[in-house]
Amino acid sequence: MNEVVATAASQTNFSRLDWGIVAAYLAISLVIGLLVKRYATNMTAYIAAGQSVGVWLGVATMTGTELGLVTVMYSAEKGFKGGFAAFHIAVLAGIVTFFVGVTGFIVAPLRELGVLTIPEYYERRYDRKTRVLGGIILAAGGIMNMGLFLKVGSMFIVGVTGLSQHGWALPVVMTALLVLVLVYTVLGGMISVIVTDYIQFVVLAFGLLLATGLAIAELGWNNIFATVQATMGEGGFNPFVSESAFGVEYVLWMAFLGLVGCALWPTAVARALAMESTDAVKRQFRWSSVSFVIRFLIPYFWGICALVYFVTREPELATAFGVGGEPLPEGVEPGNVLYAMPLFVGRLLPIGLIGIVSAAMIAAFMSTHDSYLLCWSSVIVQDVIAPLSKKKIDARTRVRWTRILIVLIGIYIWGWGMFYDGKDDVWDYMAITGAIYFIGAFALLGGGLYWKRASSTGAFWALLAGCSAVLGLSPIRIPLGEGLLGLMGRDVSEEAAGALLSSERVELASVAFTMSVFVLLSLLFPDGESTEGTAKEEAAQ
């Protein structure tokens, strides 16, 4: 770690009292998980809470899942680097979630069909091989997507508590948090997840609002905007100008991402499928649109406040993070920007409140992990192992397999977090790895539900075409861009390669490619009479 950042990390308000608050909160969560375990007696109860969740609990659990600690961290990173211009991502996410809540786009017909997972729908609409391939790609993209959750979440803990100055702290916290979340998820299933999501929602919602109020009071409303203007200029506000960290293609990519993030992302869809009716699903999404704005907006604002705090109060720390105008001395690497927000929170919040907010953040960490672990493992069991198995697998065996897979995925994310070293922002890494699944899924779900001529051949190849999204990851994209520059006879550099093949450009191209494959092959190789007709018609029958 950068030396200035490491020294600064020790200056935090986090005290023994705060450690006590965190420990008490975690103990209570664990006890609740154990208490509600007895209700998880079958697969529907274990992975979909018996499909009996009411609207308000649905809003709480949707927010609890989608507002994870990793969300707070990657959003703060975007706010710190992009300023208020990053707000466009939050606004787009809110608008498209409200649109889904009004129209029921994709989620309402899925709930109407009563499926437990998205690949299960693939089999009903297309065929079994599409379900298995869809399950594999969904699980692969999803597991890769959560590969950095553990590391980034642990970075918050070590940053806010002042432990980040010790080299041993990060792997130790990663291991401890992983063990905690594995025990908790394996035991309770979706019912435990939903109940603790609710508790997390209550603590986190009020904690976020209180901490935001304190940040504004400490830094001054007008000062925050004036400092961003002075530091970033117009690019700190307008996402379309060239000096911003975004641009037109990025904004387009974010609009698409907002839509798939709420209507196609399996953990969000799992919440919709657990609701008691399609009407409840729509109301859940309409109300959750506010949470979908806030889950990005507040952390962006915290990232911005961290920037303003360091630039105005601790300029040497701002320089260490590579902002504020002063260049870093030769050979000194800038500090990891992900630490900026935790360091700021550690200085801003008073003793006691910092413990409550940290406990809520750890709860956010747990609720995201348990939902994701449960989601990917249940997809592998329901949509890959069960359809491929020659004999029928009973509910008890399915739950046991799900639990084993939860542990295996947990071990993977520990290793991936320790060793992956990409150059993308965490948010962009997650968008790209998620796209491996959702670009294909967008074609299959949208086409299957709303286009009669969608065929299983088109669906199968569209799933494979969607995997082209992986080309957007920097370890692949940059060498590819350098190769292209060489072929074009232009100067080859990492910066030029990144500009030629930006991640948003690669992902938009992947969307266009996948949709073309889906439409063309569906038209060229239509299904027979027996499989034609939309899923909505099937549900109506």
Added chain:
Amino acid sequence: MTWALLWKIVLLASLLMFAVVAVVTTIGGASDIRKLFRRLQEDDPPR
């Protein structure tokens, strides 16, 4: 309207709406949890 003014309005409006959603969801969610357990118990009594 400038971008700075737009984001000021967005930030204030979102915080206000979220405060309302937080209160309503806290109250409604507690009631939903009670209903959920009653229904799960009726469907399949815990062992």
